Amino acid sequence: MSNNAKIIVGIAAAAAVGAAIGLIFAPEKGSDLRKIVKKNANNWADELLSMVQERGNQAKALVEDAESRAKSWKNKAKDEFEQIADNTVSTVKSAQRDVAGA
Template sequence: MSNNTNKILTALAAGIAIGGILGILFAPDKGENTRKKIADNSKKLSDSILDTVKEGKNKISGLKHNLRDRAESLKESVEEFAS
């Protein structure tokens, strides 16, 4: 992924995490329950982000292979035409 894409995904994930934590902290509940909610939601968020990143990498890899195949096909067509 490009550097800008990584920055955007990181900022998005941080914003979601901070918003979720603030929402939990300001909700009326016992401290023990709040800490458990934060831990549970942090794990879910982490898993979700990792899944999204893996999916993005797979899509980019597929696009890269597709582009490479098309470039090779175009190269072969040009070579045949030039012959």
């Protein structure tokens, strides 16, 4: 499990434990307590969603960077291959002229 996943699971577990302890020791009446728990659960869910979206955006940026680098390497390799091919053709033609002139 990755560190980010461990953090998310830890936050969710802490939220659940906190809610359970709050329910046990709360001085408020049940309906008020349920409203508070619902509000806090919604806030935690929003924070968790934000974290997941942020990680998703970071992953997307990493993928885009990797694709860009791969394209750059591909183009560089293609250019070098074409240069080698051109040099080879020039060398062969030069050798043919030398053989024909000898």
